[in-house]
Structures are given as C-alpha cells and as structure tokens.
Amino acid sequence: MINRKATAIWNGTGKEGTGVLSTQSTVLDKTQYSFNTRFADGKGTNPEELIAAAHAGCFAMKLSFELNGAGFTADELDATATVTLDPSLGQITKSHIxxxxxxxxxxxxxxxEIAEKAKKECPISAVLNAEISLSAELLA
Incomplete structure (x- = not known):
C-alpha cells in the first residue's frame, strides 16, 4: 500500500474565508486557495485545478508504462486535463484529456488503442465519478 497525504486549513466563511493547502512532499506548502481562486480569477489554486493536474500526470505516467509494455518509448507525452465543475450539481461532471x-x-x-487503455486504467480516472474523454494526437 502507498499512502499520500495533504492538509487543508480553512478560516472563515465559505465566500469570504481563505485557506491553505500543504502536501506531504511540500510541493504545496501553505498554498492559498479561496472562493475567488475557485470561482473567479483570484491568486492561488483550487481543488479542481489540482484534480486536473493529478489526472494529467497520472494518465501520462500510465500511458508511458503501457507504451513500454508494448515495446515503445515516448519521446514526449504532453497531456492537459480540463476538469468541469457544475456548480448547480456541486459535482465534477467531466475530465477531458x-x-x-x-x-x-x-x-x-x-x-x-494504448491511449484508450491508459485512460480507462489510470488510477485517477478510476476514482473520478465523471465522464472521462480523450483527444489523442500522434505527432510526427
């Protein structure tokens, strides 16, 4: 088993309050998040952005392993995940890579075929209760 940990500290109300996020690795160390960073253009991060980063990173690494297993090595995998939050449902409804x-x-x-397999089997894809889509372009 592998366990990873992150901490959120929040102060104040949902709309006017502020929080900080820290990760075990300290890559995030009291990184600011707030209503404005989540729903407007405030400085800091937000949970959806972090999920998008996790999904893109997890997918790229899973794809690399799948390609290696099939006898290929990527020169570069450039994956961008876009996570959609539907505020009316209060849910992440989509993640597109x-x-x-x-x-x-x-x-x-x-x-x-290998990219689709990686999309389905990436651990972050498995944990998301959302529609997951993929546009994959093979460059020369």
Missing amino acids: DLKAKVPGISQEQFS
Missing part, C-alpha cells in the same frame, strides 16, 4: 504525443515507430491504431 488533450494529448499530443511523439512515439517513434508506433502506428496510429496501436497508439489509439
């Missing part, structure tokens, strides 16, 4: 990849020697068919 845009992938641009440079993988020498792979066919488009092999690439598409």
